[in-house]
Amino acid sequence: MEGKLREETLANEPASAGREEGTVAEQTEGSITIAASAEDVMAVIEDFEAYPEWNDIKTAKIEKKDSSGRASEVTMEVKAPFIGDVRYTLAYKYRADNGGVSWTSKEIEGGIKDIKGEYELDELDDEETKVTYRMSIELKMKVPGFVRRQGEKQIVDGALKGLKKRVEG
16 A cells, blocks of 8 residues: 555554563554665664654754664653653664664653653565554553543654655655
């Protein structure tokens, strides 16, 4: 389905087999197919300091890099609806062979307690990659689950559409 957004949002989906024990079971997920190789998609995902150009991120700064020279800790600032300015540092782990990246929060200032997520890449062929984005956010204030998931869905949808536009030009 080239050029069309394919998404599926799943709330309260149990962590799927193959994920590490202890990962968040309640999450929001979306998928999109991008007309590019997994390597090209990962190059955009790994360019954290360019996120403000295509994502709802105000600033992004690489704090640490791993032995391969990829960002392992990144501090970002966002203005989140209802909770205001949030500053957080995420720790990143990369999958082999341009298979994606996962993250967990290391430090957070603002109305969020915890952030976990991942981009999973499945190269369909040399010119097309399916990208799945999963995430969960735990807020400091109490909100109904459906409200939190709706916010997560907006983040997931915006990130996937922005990534597709950035990669495909």
